[in-house]
Amino acid sequence: MRLSRSFLPTLKENPSEAQITSHRLMLRAGMIRQTAAGIYAWLPTGLRVLRNIANIVRQEQDAIGAQELLMPTMQSADLWKRSGRYDAYGPEMLRIQDRHERDMLFGPTNEEMVTDLFGQAIKSYKELPQVLYQIQWKFRDEVRPRFGVMRGREFYMKDAYSFDLDHAAAVDTYRRMMLSYLRTFQRLGVRAIPMRADTGPIGGELSHEFLILAPTGESGVFFDSALEEQDWVGENIDVNDRGALGAFFTNLTSFYAATDEMHDEAAWASVPAERRREGRGIEVGHIFNFGRKYTQSMDIAVSGPDGAPLHPEMGSYGIGVSRLVAAIIEASHDENGIIWPESVAPFRAVIINLKNGDTQCDAICEQLYAAAPGHLLYDDRAERAGAKFADADLLGHPWQLIVGPRGAKEGKVEVKNRRTGERTEETVEGALALIQKTGC
Known part of the structure; x- marks a missing residue:
């Protein structure tokens, strides 16, 4: 691209509405422009970065056998009523009626839709496991959108959903996804530390958030510095080697790492003082096993090994692609501007x-x-x-x-x-x- 002919409207001064570094620099560098509260147009250079990140995420998902599909942004409320979440989700869901007065919504997430699609196509346990993912726009009607694309109402993310025969198989899928995420973030030029996360009302023991260390992070983080010395990406691990994958996961999760919400002072005290690290972090990914919550509530079953109906076990795995653009800038800049990792630079x-x-x-x-x-x-x-x-x-x-x-x-x-x-x-x-x- 020749700069004299490009659509690259840079700014010399810091915009008054921008509160954090990434928002200021994205506006000054002509990457984005706000069109409504919490909603941004991605200009050519910003879109190039967004696509570069999405392509790396896509390649690493494909590498573990996940299959890409594309689900619509508009969803029927009937799907959410089947799962019981339509009334429970809250005001962040943008509810709409079409011209025929049918209840619709702009999807904030896709568990219901992907579960329904799975149920229409997969009938036998022999067709398991299945891991489906998309990279798509989503909308959550935040009451106070702020910090540019870091906390916008419309956002671009990768969401994956797994369907497994039983809990043991679901754990294997979870561990493959963990490794995929670590490799993804390494290729993006950032270190995102996996931290134990709250499983919420669904329960279970498998939930991790991935946080990039940055002073402007919304979450407080506590972690063992030994994590910084680990082979995070497991370069010699075959994702289909169950034993090696299990050993890698056990080693990685043996070190203390938690956000302030999950911080355990007693466990923290057992970490040698010289290895304790505290700071702020930006969440850029979350992986979560939630069992049979949706397959049971939506009555989605396959024929099991004994011929009886079986509700597959599920997990969901998100990466905030548009949020990553801002998070990378927060972690990689100086007083003169952005310092892009080569893999994502426009x-x-x-x-x-x-x-x-x-x-x-x-x-x-x-x-x-x-x-x-x-x-x-x-x-x-x-x-x-x-x-x-x-x-x-x-x-x-x-x-x-x-x-x-x-x-x-x-x-x-x-x-x-x-x-x-x-x-x-x-x-x-x-x-x-x-x-x-x-x-x-």
Whole structure:
């Protein structure tokens, strides 16, 4: 993309309505614009980040055998009445009537719909397990939406739902999903710590939230620093190796980690003092086993091994894709702007032409731009160098390819690493090789 022709409305000043860093920087970097309270339009660069995150989430879900589908945002209230949740859910549910006065709702979650779809198609225990997921928009009518996309009313998330024969099989699925989440967050360039979570009125013992450490997090977190030294992603673990997966899960969950809601002072006291860590965290994912709550309440059964009807055991697994955009910024920025992990950055690098109209500068910039179409942003504006550097830092591109008259005469490009600030001088080929080698 050429910056002179792009729809990228950056702001020099901090917007007064933005209370936290990610909201300020997303508005200043031209990633989003508010259209109503808690509802945002995603502009081209913001959408590129959103899609990059969604694609990594999708790849890791596919890797454990989950199957993607797409459910509608509008749902019939009849499904929720079958489960008993329609009246119990609360005012966060946006209830609507269509022209025929049928009760509808803008889906805040999809347990009822996916359970009904499962029941229509799966009839035998031999067809289990099934793990279905989607990446879709949802709506919860928050009474006080705030913090930009961190706590908006409309949000984009991955929600997965598993159906298993019994509790032992459901635990295996839960552990595969745990590993998938850890690998996902590593690829996104963040460390999200799994913490024991409340199972609520449904009960059970399997529930974990994933939190990214950031000073602006809404939750207090307490964890054993030994977690930071663990093999979080289990790189050598086959997700179908039940024994290895169980050992990995047991080891990972043996270390203390809890939000303030689940904090246990007695258990915390048993952690060596030098390993205790406290801070704030942003929830970006939640995995939860809830047994047969929905298959029983909606009377969804398959034929079991003995021929008798059997209600499969279920779990749900969410990742806040749009929230992750903000959470990554909260965890990765400096006073000049965003610092994107390479895997999710809207562009791998920006080309900064320090002298538009100079034959050699223009030629090298065009050569760079043509070599990696779609991955580079070319700042070809007739702006002073300071403004170009400021926008490059604000937008957070992992690399800056700086082309000026002196270097252009020698066929050289100055390469700046946004995260470290390190600068090197490279040939055109060397600069391209560097960003392609490190890019995801």
